[in-house]
Amino acid sequence: MADSSARAVPxxxxxxxxxxxxxxxxxxxxxxxxxxxxxxxxxxxxxxLAIPSHDVVLVSGIGCSSNLPHFLSSYGFxxxxxxxxxxxxxxxxxxxxxxxxxxGGDGDGFGIGVGHFVHTMRRNVDLxxxxxxxxxxxxxxxxxxxxxxxxxxxxxTPTGVIETPIDPxxxxxxxxxxxVARGFSGDVKHLVDLIANGIRHKGFAFDDVxxxxxxxxxxxxxxxxxxxxxxxxxxxxxPSDIVQAWQRSLEWGEKIPIGLFYRTERxxxxxxxxxxxxxxxxxxxTGLRDPGPVLDEFV
Amino acid sequence: xxxISVRVGGQAGDGIxxxxxxVARGFSRSGLHVFALNAxxxxxxxxxxxxxxxxxxxxxxxQGDAADVLYALxxxxxxIHSAQLRPGAVVIHDPEKFAVDASQLPxxxxxxxxxxxxxxxxxxxxxxxxxAGGLGAVAYVAGLPLDLLHQVLADSFGKKxxxxxxxxxxxxxxxxxxxxxxxxxxxxxxxxxxxxxxxMTGNQAIALGAVAGGCKFLAQYPMTPASTIMHWLAAHxxxxxxxxxxxxxxxxxxxxxxxxxxxxxxxMTATSGGGFSLMVEALGMAGMTETPLVVVExxxxxxxxxxxxxxxxxxxNLMLGAGQGEFPRAILAPSHPIEAYSATVDAxxxxxEWQTPILLASDFxxxxxxxxxxxxxxxxxxxxxxxxxxxxxxxDYLRYQITESGVSPRALPGQPGLQxxxxxxxxxxxxxxxxxxxxxxxxxxxxRQRMMDKRMHKLDGLARSVPPPxxxxxxxxxxxxxxxxxTIGAVRDAIAELAERGRPANLLRFPAVYxxxxxxxxxxxxxxxxxxxxEANYSGQFGRLLRAETGFEITxxxxxxxxxxxxPHEIVARAMEGPSHGGQ
Numbered sequence: 069m070a071d072s073s074a075r076a077v078p079x080x081x082x083x084x085x086x087x088x089x090x091x092x093x094x095x096x097x098x099x100x101x102x103x104x105x106x107x108x109x110x111x112x113x114x115x116x117l118a119i120p121s122h123d124v125v126l127v128s129g130i131g132c133s134s135n136l137p138h139f140l141s142s143y144g145f146x147x148x149x150x151x152x153x154x155x156x157x158x159x160x161x162x163x164x165x166x167x168x169x170x171x172g173g174d175g176d177g178f179g180i181g182v183g184h185f186v187h188t189m190r191r192n193v194d195l196x197x198x199x200x201x202x203x204x205x206x207x208x209x210x211x212x213x214x215x216x217x218x219x220x221x222x223x224x225t226p227t228g229v230i231e232t233p234i235d236p237x238x239x240x241x242x243x244x245x246x247x248v249a250r251g252f253s254g255d256v257k258h259l260v261d262l263i264a265n266g267i268r269h270k271g272f273a274f275d276d277v278x279x280x281x282x283x284x285x286x287x288x289x290x291x292x293x294x295x296x297x298x299x300x301x302x303x304x305x306x307p308s309d310i311v312q313a314w315q316r317s318l319e320w321g322e323k324i325p326i327g328l329f330y331r332t333e334r335x336x337x338x339x340x341x342x343x344x345x346x347x348x349x350x351x352x353x354t355g356l357r358d359p360g361p362v363l364d365e366f367v
Numbered sequence: 368x369x370x371i372s373v374r375v376g377g378q379a380g381d382g383i384x385x386x387x388x389x390v391a392r393g394f395s396r397s398g399l400h401v402f403a404l405n406a407x408x409x410x411x412x413x414x415x416x417x418x419x420x421x422x423x424x425x426x427x428x429x430q431g432d433a434a435d436v437l438y439a440l441x442x443x444x445x446x447i448h449s450a451q452l453r454p455g456a457v458v459i460h461d462p463e464k465f466a467v468d469a470s471q472l473p474x475x476x477x478x479x480x481x482x483x484x485x486x487x488x489x490x491x492x493x494x495x496x497x498x499a500g501g502l503g504a505v506a507y508v509a510g511l512p513l514d515l516l517h518q519v520l521a522d523s524f525g526k527k528x529x530x531x532x533x534x535x536x537x538x539x540x541x542x543x544x545x546x547x548x549x550x551x552x553x554x555x556x557x558x559x560x561x562x563x564x565x566x567m568t569g570n571q572a573i574a575l576g577a578v579a580g581g582c583k584f585l586a587q588y589p590m591t592p593a594s595t596i597m598h599w600l601a602a603h604x605x606x607x608x609x610x611x612x613x614x615x616x617x618x619x620x621x622x623x624x625x626x627x628x629x630x631x632x633x634x635m636t637a638t639s640g641g642g643f644s645l646m647v648e649a650l651g652m653a654g655m656t657e658t659p660l661v662v663v664e665x666x667x668x669x670x671x672x673x674x675x676x677x678x679x680x681x682x683x684n685l686m687l688g689a690g691q692g693e694f695p696r697a698i699l700a701p702s703h704p705i706e707a708y709s710a711t712v713d714a715x716x717x718x719x720e721w722q723t724p725i726l727l728a729s730d731f732x733x734x735x736x737x738x739x740x741x742x743x744x745x746x747x748x749x750x751x752x753x754x755x756x757x758x759x760x761x762x763d764y765l766r767y768q769i770t771e772s773g774v775s776p777r778a779l780p781g782q783p784g785l786q787x788x789x790x791x792x793x794x795x796x797x798x799x800x801x802x803x804x805x806x807x808x809x810x811x812x813x814x815r816q817r818m819m820d821k822r823m824h825k826l827d828g829l830a831r832s833v834p835p836p837x838x839x840x841x842x843x844x845x846x847x848x849x850x851x852x853x854t855i856g857a858v859r860d861a862i863a864e865l866a867e868r869g870r871p872a873n874l875l876r877f878p879a880v881y882x883x884x885x886x887x888x889x890x891x892x893x894x895x896x897x898x899x900x901x902e903a904n905y906s907g908q909f910g911r912l913l914r915a916e917t918g919f920e921i922t923x924x925x926x927x928x929x930x931x932x933x934x935p936h937e938i939v940a941r942a943m944e945g946p947s948h949g950g951q
Binding site for chain 2: 085093096120121122123125127130135137138141142143144145146147148151153154155156157158159160161162163165166183184187341342343344346349350351352353354355356357359362363366367
């Protein structure tokens with residue numbers, strides 16, 4: 069997160085302005101959907117950090133979880149399928165005083181949008197990306213997703229998935245993400261910590277969240293995860309050690325780790341982009357202010 | 368027309384463009400008007416490339432039809448180009464490299480063998496220095512003074528000093544002196560004509576116009592012939608305060624530009640047809656979320672990968688139809704760098720004013736070729752204000768408020784109390800979705816229609832805001848060429864030549880090809896005695912648009928889709944031969 073002096077509109081002190089809360093739009097997710105826990109956790113994380121709602125932009129693509137920006141009181145951009153990250157990057161580079169949070173699902177982020185996912189991480193753009201990973205396509209009524217496990221029977225794979233699922237945590241580690249965490253929407257308190265720390269983290273923060281689909285995924289249910297997840301924070305894991313992070317990311321079976329896998333410090337894209345040193349781009353002067361020398365180059 | 372054309376040819380990697388650009392700059396610094404064509408292939412080494420610098424005391428709009436000096440770095444160049452040499456032309460080559468049979472040259476064309484390799488060896492073992500010797504000989508024959516050539520050469524090395532610069536100056540002097548002893552200055556040489564002019568490509572003019580128009584953010588993925596927009600802006604990013612992002616693909620590029628624009632930054636992306644095809648969905652998103660955006664579509668020969676380094680105007684249908692559903696857009700189509708500059712300034716103003724994507728149609732011919740511009744012609748608008756200076760009223764803020772023009776008050780993230788969601792789904796005035804639980808409910812059925820009407824009303828305003836069609840030349844001319852984009856250049860030069868032959872013609876051009884005001888366009892078309900459609904594509908895409916918009920069909924058509932730009936003589940020939948209907 070940028071320091072407050074770089075905020076877009078340094079109007080009144082943050083606490084005097086409303087922080088992010090619920091909007092007037094009620095979530096349209098199925099009763100019991102994992103995404104309720106995630107929207108609650110994002111709201112609580114932003115409240116904890118006391119960031120005024122007008123300085124927050126929630127960006128999403130398409131899918132059940134991508135409706136999330138509508139349910140909170142910040143600014144939002146609800147774009148097309150798979151493109152949450154390039155829009156979020158553009159917003160950061162346009163005004164790096166803003167707190168930008170990308171939200172979406174596993175199809176959006178690891179299927180159609182996986183190219184952007186990898187590139188955004190190697191750039192270490194200072195934004196937070198929360199994926200609601202339910203290992204299924206929900207809004208299109210139950211096809212296999214990039215994180216569906218082998219053998220999963222879905223409408224598009226009636227004889228079972230025959231592809232190895234993407235491991236978002238391992239992919240993030242390989243792509244140079246500087247904050248890699250996994251949460252579970254059945255443990256909102258833990259998730260709030262992960263998201264708040266991710267927002268506070270200087271650089272790209274990735275929170276992959278197990279967010280069960282109660283309608284179309286009968287395998288990876290709340291119970292499935294409740295029986296398996298354990299917290300890295302209480303198991304002697306050192307999140308500064310990438311080798312340990314790799315080892316933990318490979319665990320999938322009777323025990324599945326959640327929590328912070330890895331965190332490191334690296335300059336952000338915004339810090340390395342010299343033009344942004346003069347302040348948020350949206351507030352910088354525009355136009356050809358001194359055309360003479362530029363035109364001389366054409367002589 | 369009084370003019371002189373110098374052509375340089377050889378293989379990719381020979382340094383052809385550098386020689387050609389030095390000649391072109393020699394002319395433009397002499398105060399001459401220049402049009403310079405850079406013809407290359409999709410290879411990095413080998414093949415055949417050529418560069419032509421054409422100069423005149425009056426403005427040139429095309430590469431012309433013939434050359435007066437040919438500097439051949441390989442034998443193939445002589446074979447390919449000698450048919451286009453004018454009487455009096457000189458062919459410069461180094462006999463140590465290859466022999467030329469003078470009897471195979473057209474009548475009144477002479478050979479000037481120059482020992483360019485021998486000259487180079489005086490200074491270095493690097494054979495590339497032969498080009499400086501050849502350039503010296505070219506400059507002499509073309510009537511460029513040696514001191515001017517030295518200036519141009521020295522400047523091309525920038526701040527670099529040292530022996531390489533000295534070698535180049537020395538070798539060019541040797542070549543110049545050699546030519547002085549063995550040849551004479553071309554009878555077509557023009558000398559100096561006033562103060563130096565600016566020499567720029569269409570893409571450089573677009574990049575410059577973008578900055579002047581307030582652009583602060585460019586995201587782009589490399590693709591010929593749009594890449595040099597990114598190159599120029601990247602080189603000037605820090606001095607002009609523009610963030611330039613090479614994206615991972617065109618999908619990312621346009622979405623980044625939309626994101627930055629949503630955040631309050633005037634933004635642009637640029638690509639060619641293949642990349643634009645990938646951007647199509649996002650274009651509609653900009654229309655639906657009412658986010659201002661400028662997209663440069665520099666066309667090349669299609670379909671598919673097509674001819675990456677050759678020109679065409681074959682993407683008009685794509686630009687018109689890009690995106691599912693309907694949303695407002697405008698398509699500007701400049702024909703010359705000075706028009707490209709002002710059209711880009713206009714594009715940013717229109718995008719902001721109408722909160723919708725504006726397309727700038729260029730093509731290889733405009734984007735990559737050079738033409739001269741007078742410094743006074745570059746009109747620099749006052750710096751566009753920060754978008755944060757406008758804050759819509761708070762209270763019951765409606766981002767997508769229905770207004771007569773279709774344009775609603777726009778808030779930016781960071782402005783307190785005005786939060787809204789920009790949605791690619793259909794939404795109401797507040798930005799709330801009407802795509803899920805409200806879809807198909809009677810009150811929301813009519814709301815959907817109202818939102819469509821609101822957005823599409825912008826087209827009416829846009830049609831009045833874009834530059835109108837222009838009839839150039841005598842209103843009562845017996846023939847009217849109807850055209851758009853870079854093809855206008857060859858038509859203008861053809862009209863000048865026809866006038867010299869006592870055959871008046873005029874030009875109906877469309878600086879904006881969409882949206883049109885049908886009644887006005889129809890009356891212009893009906894006023895033409897013999898309208899001839901000229902465009903560089905197979906099916907006459909603009910003619911089809913004109914027919915769709917006005918009901919007026921132009922049956923006399925001159926179409927070209929071989930990858931090469933129109934030459935004036937092709938247009939002159941059509942005017943001389945009389946009407947032809949339906950074919951090419």
